[in-house]
Amino acid sequence: MDQQGHDGNYFISMTDMMVGVLFVFIIIVSYFVMELQKTVENNDVISRTAHERIVERKDKEIALLKEEIEKLKRKSWELYAAAANNKRSEIIQSISQKLEQQGIKVNVDLEVGVIRLEGDGLFNQTSSNLSERVGAVELINQLSGALYDSIRCYGLHKEEGLKPSLPEDFESCNPDQVFIEAVYVEGHSDSDRLRGTLKDGSRNNLELSARRATNTYAQMVSFTPSLTKIVNPFDQQALSTAAYGSQRPIKEGYSTAAKAANRRIDLRFVMYLPKDEAARASLQSRIERLQ
The missing domain is CATH 3.30.1330.60 (OmpA-like domain)
Structure with missing residues (x-):
């Protein structure tokens, strides 16, 4: 009857996955900040167009990560309900x-x-x-x-x-x-x-x-x-x-x-x-x- 198996507590696994996603999120944000700093240091002045492209790309990546986090949360709840x-x-x-x-x-x-x-x-x-x-x-x-x-x-x-x-x-x-x-x-x-x-x-x-x-x-x-x-x-x-x-x-x-x-x-x-x-x-x- 148990569809989950008992190889380990799946709550711990889901938590580890969510922590991993958040870690990736932090890395991506840090990357964009560093890229922005490099652009400013190399050119003194960053064009509005380049700045908007960087911001737009960052926002898309953040939105995708948030969506993945919500999917993991829903999956965790569904696993709990099934158990x-x-x-x-x-x-x-x-x-x-x-x-x-x-x-x-x-x-x-x-x-x-x-x-x-x-x-x-x-x-x-x-x-x-x-x-x-x-x-x-x-x-x-x-x-x-x-x-x-x-x-x-x-x-x-x-x-x-x-x-x-x-x-x-x-x-x-x-x-x-x-x-x-x-x-x-x-x-x-x-x-x-x-x-x-x-x-x-x-x-x-x-x-x-x-x-x-x-x-x-x-x-x-x-x-x-x-x-x-x-x-x-x-x-x-x-x-x-x-x-x-x-x-x-x-x-x-x-x-x-x-x-x-x-x-x-x-x-x-x-x-x-x-x-x-x-x-x-x-x-x-x-x-x-x-x-």
Whole structure:
């Protein structure tokens, strides 16, 4: 999956290339200054035409160099984005494999970055209580452990009252320096309308899906408290919740199978993508200060 390879940190390579381009830029400017000085020394007075030609040539060279620098910046950002996307797929596959080793099968969608747990394995209909379903709590416990093991290298770690830090093995386990921005525990429901108020207080599918998400989240962090210590580059906790009710079905129709598929928990992974090369460079500088 990794298209970059690990022959070395490509951020260092891109930085070296940009430094090299700037060095060439300095040499060219120095050359034109020297040429201008020689012309003045040899002729005492330089003609306006000759001066304009020198300036025009210098401006063209500078413009070309600036264009090359911008191309390198865009390429650096594109490489970072590709590395982040590849790593997201690797994380999802890693979690899936860890769960399969425990006899737990999940559905994955690498294109959108989601692990899906169908609701029939977690919740009874019209319920948000994990303990009502045999094996549901154990399933979420296994999921939380696999999640922590698979993302711990792709976030900063923040103990209460302390500044964020990098994992001790950060250089070896995350050579591309990519980060998780968020992992959403998403609650979903089927399309059946609720009648009255449920035991958990839910009055509609959106509230039911929200309670399913928060109950799943609570069980995850109860079993694996270290999940709450993983933060993104903005020092925000990575693990969070979201709820969609019946708004995002994955199967159309009103069959029992369709409803079971739509009544689910999704684990959605969002990687950090800096808005531009300057933001990426700022992140790299922060990493260097933490190392």
